[in-house]
Every structure is written in C-alpha cells, then in structure tokens.
Amino acid sequence: MSNSTEPSLWMLVLPLVIYSLPFVALVFCGFIGGFVERRHYASIRLREQTGPRIPLVPVRTWDPSRTIVESRLVSASVVVSLDHFKRFLARLRNIFGGRVRAYESLLDRARREALLRLQAECPGADIILNLRIETSSIANTKGKQGAGGVEVLAYGTMVRYASPEATPPPVPMATAAA
Amino acid sequence: MILTNLETVPGRRIVEHYGLVSGSTVRAKHVGRDIAASFKNLVGGELKGYTELLSESRNEATRRMGEQAIALGANAVVNIRFSTSSVAQGASELYVYGTAVRVE
Numbered sequence: 168m169s170n171s172t173e174p175s176l177w178m179l180v181l182p183l184v185i186y187s188l189p190f191v192a193l194v195f196c197g198f199i200g201g202f203v204e205r206r207h208y209a210s211i212r213l214r215e216q217t218g219p220r221i222p223l224v225p226v227r228t229w230d231p232s233r234t235i236v237e238s239r240l241v242s243a244s245v246v247v248s249l250d251h252f253k254r255f256l257a258r259l260r261n262i263f264g265g266r267v268r269a270y271e272s273l274l275d276r277a278r279r280e281a282l283l284r285l286q287a288e289c290p291g292a293d294i295i296l297n298l299r300i301e302t303s304s305i306a307n308t309k310g311k312q313g314a315g316g317v318e319v320l321a322y323g324t325m326v327r328y329a330s331p332e333a334t335p336p337p338v339p340m341a342t343a344a345a
Numbered sequence: 346m347i348l349t350n351l352e353t354v355p356g357r358r359i360v361e362h363y364g365l366v367s368g369s370t371v372r373a374k375h376v377g378r379d380i381a382a383s384f385k386n387l388v389g390g391e392l393k394g395y396t397e398l399l400s401e402s403r404n405e406a407t408r409r410m411g412e413q414a415i416a417l418g419a420n421a422v423v424n425i426r427f428s429t430s431s432v433a434q435g436a437s438e439l440y441v442y443g444t445a446v447r448v449e
Contacts, residue, residue, distance in 0.1 A: 251389075305392075324349045326355060
C-alpha cells in the first residue's frame with residue numbers, strides 16, 4: 168500500500184532509460200568515430216608532407232625521350248566506413264536532400280589514403296602513369312542499412328627511368344587539398 | 346609475366362597479340378571477419394579485414410588472368426583494368442581484364 172507510488176515511478180523511469188540507451192550508444196559511437204576520423208586525417212596529412220612524393224598522373228606517356236628501366240603494375244586499396252552516428256545523420260539528410268558531408272569526408276580520406284598507399288608501394292619509382300581510381304561500396308550484412316563502407320582502389324603503372332639523378336619535371340600532386 | 350595498365354609495355358615492342366584475357370573471383374565475407382568488421386563498423390574507420398580480403402581476392406583474380414595469358418603463349422598483359430561489383434549481399438565480384446600480348 169505504502170510503496171504503491173514507488174513501483175509506478177520506476178515503471179515510468181525504467182522504460183525511459185531503456186529506450187534512450189540506443190540513442191546514448193549512437194552518440195557514443197559518434198564521439199569515438201569523430202576521434203577516429205580526426206586521427207586518420209592527421210595521419211594522412213603527416214604522410215602527405217613527409218612521405219615519398221611520387222608524381223601520380225592519369226596520362227599514358229610522360230617523357231618518351233628517357234629510357235625506362237623498370238615498369239610494373241602497382242595497386243593499393245583501402246576499405247573505410249562511417250560510424251553509426253554519422254550514418255544516422257546521413258539518413259536524416261535523405262529526407263531534406265543536399266550535401267551529405269559525412270560521406271564526402273569519408274570518400275575524401277579513402278581516396279587520399281589509397282593514393283598514399285600506392286606511393287608507399289613503390290618507393291623507387293620516378294612516376295606513376297595511367298592512374299585509375301575506382302570506388303565501390305561494400306554492402307552491409309543488413310542490406311537495408313545501406314553502404315557499410317567504401318572501398319577505394321588506386322592502380323597505375325610505376326616507371327623508373329634510367330638516370331636516377333635527373334628528376335622528372337614537377338607535376339601537381341593528384342591528392343586533393345583538405 | 347609483365348603486367349601493366351598502359352597500352353604498351355614501356356621500352357618494349359609488342360610482336361604478337363592474343364586478345365582479351367580475364368580473371369575473376371567472387372568472395373563472400375568470412376563470418377569471423379564479418380563480426381569483427383561489424384563491431385568496427387559501429388565507430389567507423391578502416392576495416393582492415395576487408396582491405397586484406399579484397400586485395401587477396403584481387404591478387405587471385407590477377408593470377409588467374411596471368412595463367413590464361415600464359416596458356417595462350419603470351420608473356421605480358423597490357424591495358425589491365427580492375428572492376429568490382431557486388432553481386433549479392435555480403436559477396437562481391439572482383440574482375441580483372443586485359444590484353445594478352447607477346448613482347449620482345
């Protein structure tokens with residue numbers, strides 16, 4: 168009799184707590200995801216500045232006058248995914264339309280990472296010719312949830328010229344600015 | 346075996362042409378990897394299991410293409426292209442194709 172109000176209070180609070188748990192988890196995932204993304208960007212920027220800067224060009228021939236000593240196919244790929252919170256926001260964005268920044272930055276860092284890995288793959292190369300970048304979405308196990316992540320594959324032909332002391336003419340890097 | 350995605354092998358002359366060769370694999374995600382990746386998927390970031398799986402599969406497809414080219418008597422494959430398509434839920438096809446040639 169005396170504790171008749173207490174169970175009813177619990178009946179009110181407990182469902183609230185239980186039903187808010189998924190949202191709390193979502194926000195928590197978002198925090199960790201944001202941290203992971205910032206760390207990835209920091210690593211990308213660092214490697215873009217300090218790593219081997221091999222020119223990446225989408226053309227087929229670069230300098231026909233020079234003799235080529237080595238050429239082979241090189242490829243590098245990366246699979247990255249968004250965190251649950253960003254994916255949730257992107258789904259909300261579907262209602263109103265417009266730019267989906269979460270996916271823009273996902274694809275940006277996936278492409279930059281793939282290009283960096285491609286450059287790291289062949290440290291002795293003078294230039295990478297016929298660069299191709301291919302993107303494909305990796306379907307989630309629960310297909311209705313949309314893309315679980317994207318795979319970016321970068322490939323090209325690495326070329327090493329005969330005289331290593333002569334550097335090839337400078338070309339703009341294929342990597343995009345932040 | 347010389348592999349390149351240029352139309353010719355740099356510094357070499359093509360003496361014979363054998364036509365299109367291709368290789369493909371369809372890979373499904375491993376259950377263990379899938380579980381690990383789905384946890385990683387919560388917070389985002391690189392899914393290393395998938396990166397490895399896909400590059401292994403792509404190497405496999407490239408190897409098959411190379412075997413086909415060798416069977417034809419070629420010693421190089423030029424103009425290689427990679428293509429990926431998801432055929433079913435959790436499975437994707439990795440397709441590699443190129444032109445088998447013999448160079449000097």
